[in-house]
Amino acid sequence: MRILLTNDDGIRAPGIVALHDALIDARNEHGGPLLLPREHRASPHHEFSLVTPIAPLTVQSATGHGVTFDEPLMVQDVKVNERMGGIAVDGRPADCVKLAISSLWPERHGKDARPDLLISGMNAGANCGINVIYSGTVAAAIEGAFLGVPSIAVSMLIRPGPLLFDVAARWGRETIERLLAGGLPDPHEIISINIPTPERDGPRPPIRVCPMNTHGLVDAYERRVSPAGNVYYWAAGHGLDFHATDAGTDVAELMGGCITVTPLRYDLTRHETMTRWRARLGL
Numbered sequence: 001m002r003i004l005l006t007n008d009d010g011i012r013a014p015g016i017v018a019l020h021d022a023l024i025d026a027r028n029e030h031g032g033p034l035l036l037p038r039e040h041r042a043s044p045h046h047e048f049s050l051v052t053p054i055a056p057l058t059v060q061s062a063t064g065h066g067v068t069f070d071e072p073l074m075v076q077d078v079k080v081n082e083r084m085g086g087i088a089v090d091g092r093p094a095d096c097v098k099l100a101i102s103s104l105w106p107e108r109h110g111k112d113a114r115p116d117l118l119i120s121g122m123n124a125g126a127n128c129g130i131n132v133i134y135s136g137t138v139a140a141a142i143e144g145a146f147l148g149v150p151s152i153a154v155s156m157l158i159r160p161g162p163l164l165f166d167v168a169a170r171w172g173r174e175t176i177e178r179l180l181a182g183g184l185p186d187p188h189e190i191i192s193i194n195i196p197t198p199e200r201d202g203p204r205p206p207i208r209v210c211p212m213n214t215h216g217l218v219d220a221y222e223r224r225v226s227p228a229g230n231v232y233y234w235a236a237g238h239g240l241d242f243h244a245t246d247a248g249t250d251v252a253e254l255m256g257g258c259i260t261v262t263p264l265r266y267d268l269t270r271h272e273t274m275t276r277w278r279a280r281l282g283l
Helices: 014-024 093-109 136-146 165-180 250-255 271-280
Strands: 002-006 050-056 075-079 085-089 117-124 151-156 190-195 207-209 221-225 231-235 259-264
Touching: 002 014, 002 093, 014 050, 014 117, 014 165, 050 093, 085 093, 093 136, 117 136, 117 165, 136 151, 136 190, 136 259, 151 165, 165 190, 165 259, 190 250, 250 259
Parallel strands: 002 050, 002 117, 050 085, 117 151, 151 190, 207 259
Antiparallel strands: 075 085, 190 259, 221 231
């Protein structure tokens, strides 16, 4: 399986490094890769070929689904550490995916080649509830699915204490393995995974499939005045402070200590209201 690995925290961020290591370390009882559709698992020699990181050069958190049109996208090969190398794109997460699938991947892996799966993350911070709208991590996954590559976003809830990216990445990989046990998602499917803050020796949390919480964030801004007398505002809200949290949603389950799995879609059409609006227009 060939995996395109991207994120929004930048190619050198600890989350993507930890997830990269967890993916390439995946092994089954035959000594081969776990991240394979079930029909391939009998062959220990099947190539767990590539985990190719193509990610932003710099931090692009909360850039959403923005793309670049009026500036060049500079790229460079980078060696992050002894285990991970990749391609840094001086652009946004959606830029990375568009460029990867259209140009960088076939240039490196052969004409008409495409990744089998896109994984975006692991983000340092949860992307649950309405945050999926703002998230560059989720935007990268949405872009991949839109272009026909099944895509999974992985994010970790950050709370005070040690940031155990390696443990969270292992939990993320194990969750992905379970999702792929019956085969790859459909080409245009998107799945968002959120991992609770891990403890070093704690058990893997239970997994819940749940919808996103759709209540808005409680926004807060500090009013300040510059030395020149100009008024400005500095965002001071908490990214996980929602006006309400419905039981059984991703926010409730994640805060309750569960790994959450939320299927998403990029079609924003409200199909159930189209008849009503046609009628109003006499169509």
